[in-house]
Amino acid sequence: MTNRTTRPTGRLAGTGPVRLAPLDVLSLGLLGIRTRTARAALSALGISLGIATLIVVTGIPASSQKHLDERLSALGTDMLQAKPARQEPPVLLPPESADMARRIGPVTAVSAVANTHAEVFRNDRLGISDYTGLTVLAGKPDLLGAINAEVGSGRFLGAGAEKFPLAVLGAVAASRLGVPDVTPGAPAPQIFIGHHWFTVVGVLHKTPLNPEIDRSVLVGWDTARRLLAFDGHPTVLYLKARESRIEAVREVLPATVNPELPGVVQVSRPSDALTAKRAAASTFSALFLGLAGVALLVGGVGVANTMVVSVLERRREIGLRRALGAHRGQIRAQFLTESVLLSVLGGLAGTVLGSLATMAYAAHQDWPPVIPLASVAAGLGGAILVGALAGLYPALRAARLTPTEALAT
Structure with a gap:
């Protein structure tokens, strides 16, 4: 009877790859933000300025438009x-x-x-x-x-x-x-x-x-x-x-x-002011769309740049995690989560900053302050989308690194 020797496979028999719970993925995403606070703050500042710009460029014209609407409505548009x-x-x-x-x-x-x-x-x-x-x-x-x-x-x-x-x-x-x-x-x-x-x-x-x-x-x-x-x-x-x-x-x-x-x-x-009111509304809507797109693009470029640099600086960390058993999906999830969290934090800060700036300017002009809820929702939703897109390439790049290649640098 021949005895056969079984070679180790690198993981216990009968077990599969370790799955990370959502809270674990969130904790890993926060790791880079906690250990590089200054850079994370600067990156979040970039996206927050973009979202703040979105709120301001929609809130101030919306406040002005409401003021104009009130004046036109006083002329009997209805x-x-x-x-x-x-x-x-x-x-x-x-x-x-x-x-x-x-x-x-x-x-x-x-x-x-x-x-x-x-x-x-x-x-x-x-x-x-x-x-x-x-x-x-x-x-x-x-x-x-x-x-x-x-x-x-x-x-x-x-x-x-x-x-x-x-x-x-x-x-x-x-x-x-x-x-x-x-x-x-x-x-x-x-x-x-x-x-x-x-x-x-x-x-x-x-x-x-x-x-x-x-x-x-x-x-x-x-x-x-x-x-x-x-x-x-x-x-x-x-x-x-x-x-x-x-x-x-x-x-x-x-x-x-x-x-x-x-x-x-x-x-x-109907009053001729009604025609003027409708024309003003369509003009403002076109302006909102253009300025909002520019603001989100600026914020997304800042997050993408930060995440690419983060991957380059953390190659040893990536290699060590791969050597300890982390698979490519977990590396992708870590950096993608970090990118989205940076954008969300920046989006929240930008929403508050933009709202305060809009209300202050509207009060100075004696306008009724208007913070469009659609803009706030679009800002936060856009921050998540921009963070995901900005972190996609760095996350894929980090996941492609082999343990040997990452630890050799």
Whole structure:
């Protein structure tokens, strides 16, 4: 019987190559960062500056664009007016036209005013020769939101305006009637409308988008019907709708508010500022894309350079690990993980730095600060991708080194 001698194979019989747990791979990736802190910091600084640039070049224009959008929106980019066409005999809008317009999906706000054809004077001692040239309008409590108007002093028509004779003056009407403001705690001024005394409870700021409101005296809808012989038919409908659907709302509005005679309803066209707003948005979007690409490219080159140098300097470490049994996949994973970690750390630091810089600049310019979440996500995601791509070649190069070749240098 012949005895056979078994030669050692370099690993225990019945065992396979050692597999590293994810935490072990992460620990190996952090090894190079911990042992070369200064170089790692400089490399992370490179990618952080790239990501910070990405945040800044998207955040600052986004803040500027939001500021521009707010200014353009103040010009009525989301507003429409509907009123009956001037013809003989006159055609009136149905009393329920505002409620019907509110049913249009993209419409966000609807209100109405109506000319009561009443005359207004400072007191009951003035006659027709003292005509002020002002219009007395019946209005609803939701009017301010529909026309972007604000109260300068006092308050606007509320629930009490439907029970009591209360009035709110436009800016021009307040000047002509000698009521510049309403002072809290002081006796409320009164004016004479249609042979009835009305108490002035508020004065509006100027409304550049609706100058007819400036020259008007606003009274409650039901009060006008009760005291001023108002018939309940609106004169003008004010609407606000989503900007993206403003043209569609304009098309269906006449048939909605007056199904029997849609041809006699005139609807204003959208503000020219809407076109300018859309053009500005597309211009900024193209600028964002170009600058973001440059910023990520700069950061990726810095990480790639650092990882190539790291492989050259750590050849002995690589050879020793290979001699102790580490296979090529583990070497690749170590350097690839280190590259991605460097990029992630730099990305986080760059996100914080870019956000702070954007907010500081926006505050200096008195703009609303905007940090686009898409840019933050793209920055962090881009940092991971750039780190993986930048570390791919160094990781493959390190894995190709044999133990003898690595230890001989």
